[in-house]
Amino acid sequence: MGTPFLAFIGPTNLDGYNRSLPPSEQPSSIPKTFLDAMEVREEVFVQEQGVPLDNEFDADDARACHWVIYASINETTTPERQDADGNIVSSKQSITISKPIGTIRLVPFPHPPHHEPGSSYAADALETSSSPTTEPLPYIVDRATTYHDGKEPYIKLGRLAVVKEFRGSGLARMLVSASMTWAQQNPTYFNPSVKSMGMEKIGALLLDEIPVWKGLICVHAQEQVAKTWAKWGYKVDEGMGTWIEEGINHVGMFQRLNIEKQEA
Numbered sequence: 342m343g344t345p346f347l348a349f350i351g352p353t354n355l356d357g358y359n360r361s362l363p364p365s366e367q368p369s370s371i372p373k374t375f376l377d378a379m380e381v382r383e384e385v386f387v388q389e390q391g392v393p394l395d396n397e398f399d400a401d402d403a404r405a406c407h408w409v410i411y412a413s414i415n416e417t418t419t420p421e422r423q424d425a426d427g428n429i430v431s432s433k434q435s436i437t438i439s440k441p442i443g444t445i446r447l448v449p450f451p452h453p454p455h456h457e458p459g460s461s462y463a464a465d466a467l468e469t470s471s472s473p474t475t476e477p478l479p480y481i482v483d484r485a486t487t488y489h490d491g492k493e494p495y496i497k498l499g500r501l502a503v504v505k506e507f508r509g510s511g512l513a514r515m516l517v518s519a520s521m522t523w524a525q526q527n528p529t530y531f532n533p534s535v536k537s538m539g540m541e542k543i544g545a546l547l548l549d550e551i552p553v554w555k556g557l558i559c560v561h562a563q564e565q566v567a568k569t570w571a572k573w574g575y576k577v578d579e580g581m582g583t584w585i586e587e588g589i590n591h592v593g594m595f596q597r598l599n600i601e602k603q604e605a
């Protein structure tokens with residue numbers, strides 16, 4: 342594998358994405374970088390972990406930022422041909438292709454309520470009705486947990502996946518680091534505009550209640566991967582408890598990034 346490289350796609354209109362079809366059969370209007378992210382997610386979550394294809398794409402995908410990591414791979418298009426005496430008749434021909442091998446997404450606030458401890462859901466069922474909706478989520482006051490007071494806006498990292506044969510080379514670390522660095526460099530990106538939305542829609546009565554991201558990041562981690570997230574600075578939120586998504590135990594974890602003081 343050559344040096345892997347990263348691509349980024351911000352919030353995008355994904356109208357027309359058919360969640361019952363694989364990425365290779367989506368309409369041409371869907372951006373290639375997003376299709377590449379879905380190709381990795383299909384390989385890892387659907388084929389490897391058994392999540393139904395219909396549950397993999399959700400309403401958060403259009404409002405999220407996605408990163409995709411690629412490997413440059415030599416693929417043989419025509420094999421070498423030899424005659425009966427072993428002489429080479431035509432040499433092997435190959436092309437270099439960029440194969441998507443890892444992905445992560447960053448979902449902005451607002452979010453649905455934290456999962457109830459001990460509950461069981463289809464993948465991200467609270468974020469996804471049976472058909473993805475374009476209705477914006479309301480700003481709510483959630484139950485307080487160990488690291489979240491229920492009110493502070495947080496961003497959420499998720500859908501971290503690396504294709505099996507490329508694991509153990511630091512690609513997941515690279516994806517997590519890229520998304521956190523981006524958030525640190527763009528801290529106001531998801532702050533709602535009072536001018537365009539109005540105070541009521543963003544759940545604020547007073548100016549200091551306007552949601553402003555102050556560096557809090559959450560992950561819903563598969564329990565067997567929590568140790569890996571912990572290596573990257575995330576702490577298990579005991580108050581969130583554990584819950585089951587698609588038969589897989591999950592825990593909530595938080596980390597706070599230092600960001601410059603922002604204006605509302």
Ligand SMILES: CC(C)(COP(=O)(O)OP(=O)(O)OC[C@H]1O[C@@H](n2cnc3c(N)ncnc32)[C@H](O)[C@@H]1OP(=O)(O)O)[C@@H](O)C(=O)NCCC(=O)NCCS
Binds near residue numbers: 515
């Ligand atoms: C979890 C996953 C994304 C990790 O991808 P990866 O590219 O192999 O991860 P990295 O190589 O960056 O390694 C991450 C950490 O795990 C450790 N690690 C990696 N492979 C390991 C292995 N085989 N055994 C023990 N530790 C291992 C590394 O030490 C590394 O720690 P470091 O960052 O301090 O060096 C990948 O295994 C995956 O896609 N799993 C299936 C999907 C999934 O469970 N996603 C997470 C949902 S929360």
